[in-house]
Amino acid sequence: MAAVPPPALLLVVVVAAAVCVLAAEAARSGNNKVPALYVFGDSTADVGNNNYLPGSAVPRANFPHNGVDFPTSRPTGRFSNGYNGIDFLALNMGFKRSPPPFLAVANKTNKQIVSGFIGVNFASAGSGILDTTGSSIIPLSKQVEQFTTVQGNISARIGKGAANTVMSRSLFLVSTGGNDLFAFFSRNSTPTAAEGKRFVANLVALLQNHVKELYVVGARKVAVIDVPPIGCCPYPRSMHPLGACIDVLNELARGFNKGVKDAMRGLGASMPGLKYSVGSSHAVVQSIMKHPQKLGFKEVTTACCGSGKFNGASGCTPNATLCDNRHEYLFWDLLHPTHATSKLAAAAIYNGSLHFAAPINFRQLAEDQY
Numbered sequence: 322m323a324a325v326p327p328p329a330l331l332l333v334v335v336v337a338a339a340v341c342v343l344a345a346e347a348a349r350s351g352n353n354k355v356p357a358l359y360v361f362g363d364s365t366a367d368v369g370n371n372n373y374l375p376g377s378a379v380p381r382a383n384f385p386h387n388g389v390d391f392p393t394s395r396p397t398g399r400f401s402n403g404y405n406g407i408d409f410l411a412l413n414m415g416f417k418r419s420p421p422p423f424l425a426v427a428n429k430t431n432k433q434i435v436s437g438f439i440g441v442n443f444a445s446a447g448s449g450i451l452d453t454t455g456s457s458i459i460p461l462s463k464q465v466e467q468f469t470t471v472q473g474n475i476s477a478r479i480g481k482g483a484a485n486t487v488m489s490r491s492l493f494l495v496s497t498g499g500n501d502l503f504a505f506f507s508r509n510s511t512p513t514a515a516e517g518k519r520f521v522a523n524l525v526a527l528l529q530n531h532v533k534e535l536y537v538v539g540a541r542k543v544a545v546i547d548v549p550p551i552g553c554c555p556y557p558r559s560m561h562p563l564g565a566c567i568d569v570l571n572e573l574a575r576g577f578n579k580g581v582k583d584a585m586r587g588l589g590a591s592m593p594g595l596k597y598s599v600g601s602s603h604a605v606v607q608s609i610m611k612h613p614q615k616l617g618f619k620e621v622t623t624a625c626c627g628s629g630k631f632n633g634a635s636g637c638t639p640n641a642t643l644c645d646n647r648h649e650y651l652f653w654d655l656l657h658p659t660h661a662t663s664k665l666a667a668a669a670i671y672n673g674s675l676h677f678a679a680p681i682n683f684r685q686l687a688e689d690q691y
Contacts, residue, residue, distance in 0.1 A: 353415035354687040355492045355542070357440035359471075360419060361464045361531075362496035364446030364657060365546070365602075366407045369398030370459060371446045373424035378457040380447040385639045386626050390647060390660050398422070400446060400637075402625065402647050403660030406546070406602070407442065407494065409667030414492070414687050423467050437475045437487035443467050449501035450527050461497055465534050472538050488539030489594070492687055495532070496546040496602075498524065498581075499656075502573045503551065510569065517573055525580035529588065536592055543597045544683050545585060546670070547578040549606040555624040555633030556655035564622070564631065578603055582679070589680075598686045600670035600678045609651050609662065616665065618651055625650040625659060 360366050364380065372383045381398065382388075388396035390403035399405050408418040420440035421431075433439045445459035452460045459467075476484040505512070505520050512520070532543055551557065552570030561567055578601070585597045613621045625644040626637035635641065637654040644650060653659040658666065669677040671684050681689075 354684075355414055355490055356438050356487050357491040358411055358414060358416065358420050359440045359468060359491060359493045359540075360407055360442040360444050360496075361461060361468070361494070362444040362546075363448050363498075363500050364400045364444075365405065365499070366419075366442065366444035366494070366496040367398060367400070367446040368405065368407065368419045368422050368442050368444070370422040370424050370442065370444060372398045373422070374445075374457060374459070376457040380455075380458065382446070382637070386637050386641065386643045389643075398446075400654060400657040401660055401663065402653050404663060406658070406663040406667050406670075407444070407496070409664050410494065410671055410683060413667060413671040413684070423464075423471070427467075434471070435474050435478045437479060437484060437491070440491065441468070441471055444496070447500060448497065449499075449504065450497055450524050450531070451501050451504075454501045454504050461495075461528075461531055465531050468535070469538050485539050489541040491540075492542045492544055492683075493535055493540040494544045494546070495528070498528070498548045498577055499551050499574075502548065502570060502577060506567075506570055506573065512569065517569075517576060521573060521576040521580055524577060525584050528581065529584045532585075532588060533592070536588075536595060541594050541596060542686055542689065543585070543588075543595065544600060544686055545581055545597065546600045547581055547603050548574040549602045550574055550610075551656075553606075553610065553622075554656045555622065555627065555631040555652050557633075558622060559630040559633035559655075574603065586680075596681075596686055596689055598678050598681050598683055600683060601676070602666055602670070604677050605666040605669050606651070606658075606662075609665070613651070617649065617661070619646070619649040620644075621651040623650075624652040624654050626654050 371379050371381050382400045383396050383398045411419050420442050423441050423443045443464035447455035447458040448460050450461050501524050550571045551574050552567035557567040558564050582599050585599055589595050589597050609616050610621050624632035625647050626641050628635045628641050633655040648661040650659050651662050673682055
């Protein structure tokens, strides 16, 4: 029996293949894998919704050095030096990048969007599965409500039957949960195993309910991205006296990810027509941290942009320290990945093996024609 290549080598192969895929997709026009992409989540998926929210408490990234590697080198609200993972997943599906933020198009009549094409991004940085996570932002429950408004507009324009067909073929992507875990940890940094399990179980149940709500209004292809080892981000490391990962946070992430896999498996078995995939950002980040040089990285603990220990004491602001070799950094700021990391993660989740996305990868989910 042939030996199974380690995850790091699998990633190398996947990325090489993905470069060809992205080049081919960039040359295509009007030939997307799915009619539309609808995105829900937190700062891992936000492409500018928070730019439109009032108040000084809103988490924002619409200022330098964010966006330094984005086309035209402009900050957009993405917590990245360039694209985030959603942009790269959208590229793989044949789109130019992530669909536009909901609040940018909510009061406009976009013919393609109201016809059920392109899609909309509802993600809001700082949000969570729980309504109590974050402040002055758009929680997941509200994001789902915003989608029902969009779905209603599409049905009114093209008819209910046509809208149902478009929705069933579109991809619904959810990337959230990390902020809920951070909030729980901030209230109780030394939870018992039972306390952690109860919190995670409640969180997973609520996420499951939101997926059911999307199913009711037409979603049939659901892609969920799990939580990375958040205890190893620069911010938690900066709080550890030895600069190590914070194990409690990583244990919460592992428990949540297992719960999400089990919950989605249950939904797939009980809801007719539902197809799903759980993409593992956790597996990707672990692979990079274990084998950085094989994957083109040199710095996996310190953020490229920030201040203080590991550049993890504050966010990426115009006055923050900025690294030169951004493509060699795992982390962009105190909590978020670089453009390079996001590209790698999207390639693995979209085209990779069961180690990075299961029970099928995102490509198989997108291309499923029933």
